[in-house]
Amino acid sequence: MPFKVQVGPPQIAIHQAQTVLITENDGGITWPTDKGLYFRDTRLISAWSIYANGVPWRLLNGGAITYYAARVFLTNDAFRTQDGMVDARTVALVISREIDGGMHEDLDITNHGAAPLKFNLELALRCDFADTFEVKSDRIVRRGKITTVWDEAAQKLSNTYCNADFIRAVTITALHAPALYANGRLSFDIELAPGASWHCCLRYDLTDGEVLIEAPRECAAHDAENRHSANLRDWQSRVLKITSSNEEYYRFFHQAVEDMAALRLPIGSGDHMEFVPAAGLPWFMAPFGRDSLIVSLQNITIYPEFARGALDVLGSLQATEYDAYRDAEPGKIMHELRYGELAHFKLIPHTPYYGTADATPLWLITLHAAWRATGDRDLLDRHLKTAEACLEWIDHDGDRDGDGFQEYQTRSSAGYENMGWKDSGEAVMYPDGTLVRGPKALCELQGYVYDAWQRMAQIFDVLGQAGRASDLRNKAHALFERFNAAFWDEAGGYYAYALDGEKKQVLSVASNPGHCLWSGIVRPDRAQKVVQRLMAPDMWSGFGIRTLSSAHKSFNPYAYQLGAVWPHDNSLIALGFKRYGFDAEAAQIARDISGAASHFENNQLPELYAGIQKDSTNFPVQYLGANVPQAWAAGSAFTLLHAMLGLAPDAPQSRLTVDPALPDWMPDVTLTDLTVGQTKFAIRFWRDGAATRHEVLAGDPAAVQRLPFGRALDFGVPGEQPGGGLT
DSSP: OOOOBOOSSSOEEEEETTEEEEEOTTSOBOSSSSOEEEETTEEEEOEEEEEETTEEEEEEEEEEEETTEEEEEEEEOOEEETTEEEOTTSEEEEEEEEEESEEEEEEEEEEOSSSOEEEEEEEEEEOOOEEHHHHHHTOOOOOSEEEEEEETTTTEEEEEEEETTEEEEEEEEEESSOOEEETTEEEEEEEEOTTOEEEEEEEEEEEETTEEEOOOSSOGGGGGGSHHHHHHHHHHHHSOEEEOSOHHHHHHHHHHHHHHHHTEEEESOGGGOEEEEOOBTTTBOSOBSHHHHHHHHHTTTTOTHHHHHHHHHHHHTOOOSOBGGGTBOTTOOOSBOOOSHHHHTTSSSOSSBOOOSSHHHHHHHHHHHHHHHHOOHHHHHHHHHHHHHHHHHHHTTSSTTSSSSOOBOOOSTTOOSOOSSSOSTTSOBOTTSOBOOSOBEEHHHHHHHHHHHHHHHHHHHHTTOHHHHHHHHHHHHHHHHHHHHHSEETTTTEEOSEEOTTSOEEOOOBSTHHHHHHHTOSOHHHHHHHHHHHTSTTTBOSSSBBSBOTTSTTOOTTSSSSSOBOHHHHHHHHHHHHHTTOHHHHHHHHHHHHHHHHHBGGGOOOSOBOOOOOOTTOOOOBOTTOOSSBHHHHHHHHHHHHHHHTOEEEGGGTEEEEOOOOOTTOOEEEEEEEEETTEEEEEEEEEETTEEEEEEEESOGGGEEEOOHHHHTOOSOTTSOTTTOOO
């Protein structure tokens, strides 16, 4: 049994949509910390504690029982009453919470002592209504006013924050037991005979402006009967499922499915509700561009509706004009949308913010992938205008200086220095550790555009625009040649991380060229060198490929993007290995990541972990502050399975191509409810000596065809794709 790693400080985190509760393990919210009840980027409750006659309760155990519900078991320390001392551990308190819009909280007390019991139960709480950005940065500024109103007849405690037209409120209603409010505390008079129990419900209804978000009406103990649990069961019944004799990977995959269910973010209302994947808990429960698109690609055979939602929502927010403060340019796909006070008053540019250089080509890649997975021609017609604007942005604002490469540089006083997936300010550096400033042409951006152009060429073929398709293929071919001339470092046998503003190669050895394998822009005769470089000891940790070489002067295995291991990064690299025929290396990465997952609680991968070297005495080390669950970390379970099996849906041709190469540690796997177009497949894969066989258990066997994965990703005309049609 692997040593289990708890990621981050001990806490309980539950959520649903944009309501998030983070508490200590005893259910309390300690101030000042980053714990609290959050709603739409605002912390509503910043302190919560409970007492028996002024004495805190003692934790026995507690935790999340689902992603939206938690339970905490407490007992008493000795405390005085007017009738004498109450012995320690004779009174039990159980706190049960459930989030579905607002929050329902149950308090259950049982007297296990031999004598009658009379005491005062006090619940102290505080609301600070701080913006999530300010909580995260520990720079909280109070701009508006908080009012508190207690309605004893209705048993309602209302706390409201108002700053001009920005309003947030939380209303707590006590049910089944009379409450009083004074001195910042709700209090209840408890009288219990020996063996007797007391119960109270507290409903936390939330308000955004004039919109009331109600708490669940049923007690949390009845959660198996509620709407939300029914939705979860429905989700689990419809998505792709696996069985395997490899229990480790099964658990990894199963937890990833639960995490994806947890991170579904509803956007819209009524019949127009869309679900997009949120980036991660606790800080990124909001719509993102890059994250939502990559997660949609990871889920393309698990839940293709994510791609539909991401295309619709992000397409509707596509920039139509220039706005330097938000780094917006016509045709650009957004990076991040926020709903808190800072965004409301435009004190931050996230309204939305467009500081991403990769979301626009990734949107095009996702459009093509969704069409191939679903066979829905209407997707192409509905999104053609958005796609054309994306292509226009790539040609003009994406290529800032007209040299044929994608570059980025913020125009905003509050913008990001770096706009690739490695978006920390210190992420792009020269070999001597000096930061690269100014315009940067990251290697993977060129690959994304190359891939997007080829995929869009196939779409234009289907739409009957052969000339447009030919133009895009020609542009892709020219980019392939230009990229391989400008980015390749012959001495190092590797591609440059980036070109700087003077078009000089940035030769820091990083994981980014692995994404170039995924996109197919790497010359086939160079692929082996790239794979070998990524699997060299300074890059490969045994727990996955590091973001930065351990030989680099800036390397820090515990830093965010200076040598840590990111599961999603590894999963895309593994797809690149598979694309170029390096099956064993792709399987090794799958083994690394699933093995790392086995060390984390519930096999739940965090956003990232330390890039330390694996040995017989080591285990993955947490990164403080990592999001858990995190969407593209969870999605890596699906992508790595794709890499081992070479899955490529082609619904327009009513087929699924496979190129399985199971490693010895994964002798078999059976997929059920694998949906391609209107067909659900069940397929068993198993090792037979060195070969991998398959049997179609459900669906048309003739529709499941063997095809090398690289050829399955050849979306152009044969002979015109230097990086695609590999044998």
